Every structure is written in structure tokens, then in C-alpha cells.
Amino acid sequence: MEWRHLPPLSGLRAFAAFAETGNVVAAGDALGVSHAAISQQLRSLETHLDVALLDRSGRSLALTDAGVVLSRALRSGFGGMIEAVEEITGLRDARPLHISTTPMFAVSWLMPRLPAFRAKYPDADLMLDPTPEVIALSADGIDVAIRYGNGNWPGMEAHMLLRSPMVVVAAPALVGADEMPSVDDLADLPWLEELGVSEGNNWLRRHGVSRGMTRGQTKVPGNLLLDGARDGQGVVVTVRAFVERDIAAGRLRALFTEDEDDSFGYHLVTRPGVMRPALKAFVTWIKREASEAG
Amino acid sequence: MEWRHLPPLSGLRAFAAFAETGNVVAAGDALGVSHAAISQQLRSLETHLDVALLDRSGRSLALTDAGVVLSRALRSGFGGMIEAVEEITGLRDARPLHISTTPMFAVSWLMPRLPAFRAKYPDADLMLDPTPEVIALSADGIDVAIRYGNGNWPGMEAHMLLRSPMVVVAAPALVGADEMPSVDDLADLPWLEELGVSEGNNWLRRHGVSRGMTRGQTKVPGNLLLDGARDGQGVVVTVRAFVERDIAAGRLRALFTEDEDDSFGYHLVTRPGVMRPALKAFVTWIKREASEAG
DNA sequence: TCCATATCTAACTCCAGCTTACATAAATTG
DNA sequence: CAATTTATGTAAGCTGGAGTTAGATATGGA
Known part of the structure; x- marks a missing residue:
């Protein structure tokens, strides 16, 4: 182990806390110290490494590429240590x-x-x-x-729990019961999307859809998404297994099913x-x- | 991240260095401090966690089970941090x-x-x-x-480079050219083993062989193993691919080939x-x- | 322009962590 | 079995790293 290459640990800890929280005050709170302490540690870490970890343009700090690399290693490193400590002290069982x-x-x-x-x-x-x-x-x-x-x-x-492709669905009330809407039609319909990152949003992003259709999107909490779809409030991208019964019962129509490998x-x-x-x-x-x- | 559960980092570092080196003096050298510093850090870490990490019976220290768990996490944790630092400081490329x-x-x-x-x-x-x-x-x-x-x-x-089973071989000079020696015969023959841990020794251990046959074993450096086998100095366990040509040429005889999955x-x-x-x-x-x- | 919200800096304090020197204990050896 | 070697443990004191407080500075938005 090349201990010589390990910078002062308090600096690393401060930087990890900052990377986690995104600002020095919160980082200080997390470690139980003042924000000034974090600020000093960050600076001394950067001078020690002679690498810019933080982008100081603007009034808040952003991580540089090097900072991101380091923060990831610190996150998993300190995380593993904390975990081991919890393990041997019995904190984990409880x-x-x-x-x-x-x-x-x-x-x-x-x-x-x-x-x-x-x-x-x-x-x-x-x-x-x-x-x-x-x-x-x-x-x-x-x-x-x-x-x-x-x-x-x-x-x-990883162990497969539920094998299922993604599917685009909408209520017949929205898209009609018979004719299959074209891609252009879909773009004109209102879409429901889950807040934040989700399976559906990942799918949309993978297919580059989100850019082209900025209009008609409604962000809703995840638990209300399917209710909204059944209610005809919009088109929804979701996992097929979750709407199988709705499709069978005619409450929802599958407009497009992803034909990926299983x-x-x-x-x-x-x-x-x-x-x-x-x-x-x-x-x-x-x-x-x-x-x-x- | 539960920073509250993280003990003082200098103690963890000292413990990691000790676990790596096995004694406090060497750990001190590795960290560039005195042995006393390590000793104090170890003690204060144990009192902080209220967990016995070291078995102090005998004149040298041994890790307890909890100590082993912690040391593993620290090894990979600090290792990852050092690696990231080397990465962003350019030490790694060189x-x-x-x-x-x-x-x-x-x-x-x-x-x-x-x-x-x-x-x-x-x-x-x-x-x-x-x-x-x-x-x-x-x-x-x-x-x-x-x-x-x-x-x-x-x-x-993992990516397979060379698919090959293990094999037990010996020179015809040792076991004769024709008749196949029985298991009992094998036990009476001299065996050559590689020093330390190796493919062959792992195989022997997996098959529980080493215990039964304490006599007639010679430990040799790995690079001399096959030469010794060809020379008729003993029976050798090795990877079949490395002795394929010797077997084909009659310099070695395959006495037993492991029939494991490929x-x-x-x-x-x-x-x-x-x-x-x-x-x-x-x-x-x-x-x-x-x-x-x- | 002013205010709210950030981070940075300076000066000071203090104790964690180090060193040195000596103590102690367990194996090894003659 | 005493002497020696080779470990780790302990004591005492020094020092600088890491923290605090208070005030400075910079940015973005109203």
C-alpha cells in the first residue's frame, strides 16, 4: 500500500462530505464542524494534491472532473469503512x-x-x-x-425478479379504441412523466424522445402515474408487467412495446x-x- | 453517509497499516511514524469502538475476527482512495x-x-x-x-484466457512407461510441490490430499517445478496445457486428469x-x- | 442598488498525535 | 535457567493540525 500517496485524511473526509452535500455549510453540519473548517480543508487538500478539485466560478462550488473522480472513490471508500465499523460494533444488526x-x-x-x-x-x-x-x-x-x-x-x-419490456400505453379515451395512432399523433398527445429519474424517463432518454417533445408533458409523482394513465390524462411509458391486466381489460391500450432482448x-x-x-x-x-x- | 459512525481516521490508517504489515514497527515505517505512535493509535481505536481488534496474548499481536473484517474494509477503502489520488495527480499514468x-x-x-x-x-x-x-x-x-x-x-x-484442467504427471523414469500406477502407488512416490500458494497446491488442498501424505514432499520454486518433473524427481500437479507437449513427446505421463466442468x-x-x-x-x-x- | 446567500480569510486556541526514552513481556539460546 | 533478542506497552512533554469565531468578500436576484 502506497501510504505516501494518501493525502491528509481529514481533508479527504471534508471533501467527501462536501461532494455529498454540495455546499460547505451542509458538509460542516454532516461532520459536526463549522463551515469554515470545511473551507480550509478543501483548500489545503487542493494545494496538497496540486489539483483543482473545485470550480470556484460562481457563488457556489462545483466539482471538477478530477473532483468527481476523487469523490466517487471517497464515497465508496468511506462508505465501506463505515459499514465495516457498523458491522463489528453491532450497529448493523440492530x-x-x-x-x-x-x-x-x-x-x-x-x-x-x-x-x-x-x-x-x-x-x-x-x-x-x-x-x-x-x-x-x-x-x-x-x-x-x-x-x-x-x-x-x-x-x-444481479438476479432477475421480473422479466418485462417497456411499453407505451394510453387510455382508449385518449387515443381511441381502434385505430393505432401514428408517431406524429403521439407527439401531439399529452404525456405523463414521473418526477425525477425513473424507468420510464430512462427509456425516454435512451430513445432521445424527451428533446423533441417539450410540450404537453406533465410531471406527476410515481404512484399517481398509472392512475392518471387509466384516467386518460396522458400517454405513459412504463414496464409492461405492471399494466398487463389493464391492457387485457381494455382500460389501457399498448401503443408500442419495446422489442429488446429479454x-x-x-x-x-x-x-x-x-x-x-x-x-x-x-x-x-x-x-x-x-x-x-x- | 453516517459520518458519526466513522472513528478517528488516523486510528483506522494505523490499524490498516498494522494489518498489512503484521507488526507495529513495520506499520510505523510504512506510515513514516514511530512504533509507539501505532501502538497508541491501535489502543485508542479499540477503546473508541469498544471492540477487541487485536489478540494480545503472546508477544506479537494477532487480529481478532472483528479485526479481520475491519482490516479488509480498510484495505480496499484506503486502496481505492490512493488509487483515485494517483489517478487525478497523474502518478498513475507514469x-x-x-x-x-x-x-x-x-x-x-x-x-x-x-x-x-x-x-x-x-x-x-x-x-x-x-x-x-x-x-x-x-x-x-x-x-x-x-x-x-x-x-x-x-x-x-473475468475473461477466460486458457481453458485447461488440472493434471497429475510424472516422468516415465519414475512411474514406468506402461502400467498405470494405483492411488496407493502414487502415495509412495516422491512429490514435487511449488513453494507457497499455487494452482497445484490449491488443487491438492481442494482434494484433501496434502494431509494424508506428509512424506516424500519436496518444495521447489515454481519455475523449477516442471524441469524437476521431467527429470523424474517427483510427481507434480499442474495445469494440463503446460505439459501437453511433454505428454505427447513421452517425457511425462498423465496419471490423472481432473474431469471438471470446462x-x-x-x-x-x-x-x-x-x-x-x-x-x-x-x-x-x-x-x-x-x-x-x- | 440592495439584500440574501454563498464562500473565503485571519487570528487565535487547543488537543490529537507525535517523539523520545524507558518499561515490560514472551520467545530463544547457550 | 539466566541472558539475550525481539516484540509491544507506557509516560511525559512538545508541536502543529484542525477547529472556532468574527468579519471580509463575491455573486445572483429582486
């Missing part, structure tokens, strides 16, 4: 299982099944983080994440390594639950 | 590519091919670490490892993420080299 998922999956799949888990493992405490952003598992104390994708998360282990779907994403008992129980349970549902 | 491999593979496969790489990329500096122990790539600044296994390294990306072989093991240019060149080159050889 803490509830943190499950990160998207609002869409939480509402449509996970929450209806949770009572069964609670019944089977009454001792396990769960904590759902329905945060749509992709996060580094170890840094935030997340035990397991459930994400839509093709199973390729570098450094992570590796896309919701995956259980965990870190390699040993799992604590509560996590193991949850993972085993959800895998069985998924295989029975599929 | 440094030669570090390739960790086993002596067996280095001698039998890699080194004969290296001149071709040098000819193609004269600017790239290489550094072979023929260390048999499995190491954490990021902590020691290793860019890529080449290891025998089934491709399952959690958190790593996922076993030498793999190129890298960390997920972006590679620096020199590494990318090497990886591309060695993959092509391997596919042409196979």
Missing part, C-alpha cells in the same frame, strides 16, 4: 434492512407482497427507500436495491460478499416470491 | 502496468509472449508481480491479475470500471493473443 427501489416497483409489486414477508419474519425490520436515483449501495447503508435494467451492474450481483427486467442487485441474516432472509424470500409470480 | 500472476503462468505462457507486446507497444512499461497469493487488486496498485479458477471472482470481471482455466481478472490507456492496450493484446493460441 438497524432495519434498507431496500432501495423505484416508486413504480414499490407500488406495483413490492408493497402488495410485503405483508407476507412480515408474517413470515416478524422480527425483521424493513425500510423502503423509494429513491429513483441509482445510488452506491455501500455508501448509504443500503442493503439491497431493486432496479430495472439488463442485469449488467459492474461489481454487483434480459431486461427488474433485478435484485446486491453486493458480493457475506450477507447479514436479515438480508439473507429477505433475499431468499423475494427470489421465491418472484419465481412463483413468474 | 507508473508501469502491474500485472499479478502466478509463477507457473508467467514462465509457461506469459513471458514467452511478452516480447511481442513490447514490440507492439514500446512505450508501455510492464511490471510482473509473480506473487502466488491472491491479492486485492486495488489495494496494491495491481492493474490486472491472471489467475486459475472457474471465473467466479465476486466483484471482478469453466476452469486461466482468467484475466480485472476490476469493473474505466481502464487507463496502457491497461486497455494490454488487455486487448492478451485477449487476442489467447484467442489465437486457443
Whole structure:
């Protein structure tokens, strides 16, 4: 280990806290010190490394490219350390299982099944983080994440829970029951989008759709998205499995189904390594639950 | 990030250095401080966490289970930080590519091919670490490892270079040219083993052989192993691909070939993420080299 | 232009973390 | 079994890193 290359650790800690919070005051709060302390540490770290980590134009600080690289390493580095400390001091056992998922999956799949888990493992405490952003598992104390994708998360282990393509749907009230609207028609219709990052928005971005159609978009909270679609308030991009029954019942029409390889779907994403008992129980349970549902 | 759970960083650093070196004096040298400083840091870390990290019975310190857990997290945590710092300060580009491999593979496969790489990329500096122990790539600044296994390294990306089972071989001079020796006969023959951890020793351990046959073992440096086998000095466990020609020419006889699934072989093991240019060149080159050889 | 909201700087304080020197304890050896 | 070697532990004092407070400075928006 090349310890000589390791800068003063307090500077790294301050920088990591700043990168996490985005401003020096909040970083100071996070570490329990004053904002001036953070400011000094940031400056001394930059002079020590002789690398610009922060872009000081403007009244707030932004990370440079080098700063982003460093902050990522620090986030996972300190995160792993904190995790290990929690592990050996027993803080981790006492803490509830943190499950990160998207609002869409939480509402449509996970929450209806949770009572069964609670019944089977009454001792396990769960904590759902329905945060749509992709996060580094170890840094935030997340035990397991459930994400839509093709199973390729570098450094992570993924297990398919629900195989399903993306689909564009709308209520017959909006697009009519018979004729298939053309692409141009779709662009003229109102669209409902989920707030923030979500499966649907990722799909739109991947297909470069969002740029072309700035008009007629309505941002709604994820849990209201499907209700809005059924209600004819707009066109929605979502995961097919969640609207299968609506389509069958005629409440929604599938306007376009993504014909990707069938590796896309919701995956259980965990870190390699040993799992604590509560996590193991949850993972085993959800895998069985998924295989029975599929 | 739960910064409250992070102990004083100097204590963690001292502990990591101690875990790496195994004694307080060497740890002090590594960090450029006195042994007393390490000793104090270790003690204060233990009292801070209220967890026994060190077993103080005997005159030297040993890690407890909790200590091992923590040290692993620290090793990879600090390692990643150092790596990121080297990255953004440009120290990394200047440094030669570090390739960790086993002596067996280095001698039998890699080194004969290296001149071709040098000819193609004269600017790239290489550094072979023929260390048999499995190491954490990021902590020691290793860019890529080449290891025998089934491709399952959690958190790593593995690419098959040379598919081959293990085989037990000996010279006809030792076991005769015709009759196949029985298992009991084998136990009576002298065995050559590589020093330290190696593919062959791992195989022996996996099969529980080493315990039963303490007599007649000779430990030799890896590069002399095959010469000794051809010379009739003992029975050797090795990777079949390296003795294929010796077997065909009658210099060695295959006494037993492992009939495992064909996922076993030498793999190129890298960390997920972006590679620096020199590494990318090497990886591309060695993959092509391997596919042409196979 | 003024105000709110940021970050930066200066001066001062203090204790974490270091060094040196000595103590202690366990293996090793004659 | 005492002497020696080789570890780690402890004490005491020094010093600079890391923090605080208070005030300066810069930017963006009303």
C-alpha cells in the first residue's frame, strides 16, 4: 500500500462530505464542524494534491472532473469503512434492512407482497427507500436495491425478479379504441412523466424522445402515474408487467412495446460478499416470491 | 453517509497499516511514524469502538475476527482512495502496468509472449508481480491479475484466457512407461510441490490430499517445478496445457486428469470500471493473443 | 442598488498525535 | 535457567493540525 500517496485524511473526509452535500455549510453540519473548517480543508487538500478539485466560478462550488473522480472513490471508500465499523460494533444488526427501489416497483409489486414477508419474519425490520436515483449501495447503508435494467451492474450481483419490456400505453379515451395512432399523433398527445429519474424517463432518454417533445408533458409523482394513465390524462411509458391486466381489460391500450432482448427486467442487485441474516432472509424470500409470480 | 459512525481516521490508517504489515514497527515505517505512535493509535481505536481488534496474548499481536473484517474494509477503502489520488495527480499514468500472476503462468505462457507486446507497444512499461497469493487488486496498485479458477471472482470481471484442467504427471523414469500406477502407488512416490500458494497446491488442498501424505514432499520454486518433473524427481500437479507437449513427446505421463466442468482455466481478472490507456492496450493484446493460441 | 446567500480569510486556541526514552513481556539460546 | 533478542506497552512533554469565531468578500436576484 502506497501510504505516501494518501493525502491528509481529514481533508479527504471534508471533501467527501462536501461532494455529498454540495455546499460547505451542509458538509460542516454532516461532520459536526463549522463551515469554515470545511473551507480550509478543501483548500489545503487542493494545494496538497496540486489539483483543482473545485470550480470556484460562481457563488457556489462545483466539482471538477478530477473532483468527481476523487469523490466517487471517497464515497465508496468511506462508505465501506463505515459499514465495516457498523458491522463489528453491532450497529448493523440492530438497524432495519434498507431496500432501495423505484416508486413504480414499490407500488406495483413490492408493497402488495410485503405483508407476507412480515408474517413470515416478524422480527425483521424493513425500510423502503423509494429513491429513483441509482445510488452506491455501500455508501448509504443500503442493503439491497431493486432496479430495472439488463442485469449488467459492474461489481454487483444481479438476479432477475421480473422479466418485462417497456411499453407505451394510453387510455382508449385518449387515443381511441381502434385505430393505432401514428408517431406524429403521439407527439401531439399529452404525456405523463414521473418526477425525477425513473424507468420510464430512462427509456425516454435512451430513445432521445424527451428533446423533441417539450410540450404537453406533465410531471406527476410515481404512484399517481398509472392512475392518471387509466384516467386518460396522458400517454405513459412504463414496464409492461405492471399494466398487463389493464391492457387485457381494455382500460389501457399498448401503443408500442419495446422489442429488446429479454434480459431486461427488474433485478435484485446486491453486493458480493457475506450477507447479514436479515438480508439473507429477505433475499431468499423475494427470489421465491418472484419465481412463483413468474 | 453516517459520518458519526466513522472513528478517528488516523486510528483506522494505523490499524490498516498494522494489518498489512503484521507488526507495529513495520506499520510505523510504512506510515513514516514511530512504533509507539501505532501502538497508541491501535489502543485508542479499540477503546473508541469498544471492540477487541487485536489478540494480545503472546508477544506479537494477532487480529481478532472483528479485526479481520475491519482490516479488509480498510484495505480496499484506503486502496481505492490512493488509487483515485494517483489517478487525478497523474502518478498513475507514469507508473508501469502491474500485472499479478502466478509463477507457473508467467514462465509457461506469459513471458514467452511478452516480447511481442513490447514490440507492439514500446512505450508501455510492464511490471510482473509473480506473487502466488491472491491479492486485492486495488489495494496494491495491481492493474490486472491472471489467475486459475472457474471465473467466479465476486466483484471482478473475468475473461477466460486458457481453458485447461488440472493434471497429475510424472516422468516415465519414475512411474514406468506402461502400467498405470494405483492411488496407493502414487502415495509412495516422491512429490514435487511449488513453494507457497499455487494452482497445484490449491488443487491438492481442494482434494484433501496434502494431509494424508506428509512424506516424500519436496518444495521447489515454481519455475523449477516442471524441469524437476521431467527429470523424474517427483510427481507434480499442474495445469494440463503446460505439459501437453511433454505428454505427447513421452517425457511425462498423465496419471490423472481432473474431469471438471470446462469453466476452469486461466482468467484475466480485472476490476469493473474505466481502464487507463496502457491497461486497455494490454488487455486487448492478451485477449487476442489467447484467442489465437486457443 | 440592495439584500440574501454563498464562500473565503485571519487570528487565535487547543488537543490529537507525535517523539523520545524507558518499561515490560514472551520467545530463544547457550 | 539466566541472558539475550525481539516484540509491544507506557509516560511525559512538545508541536502543529484542525477547529472556532468574527468579519471580509463575491455573486445572483429582486
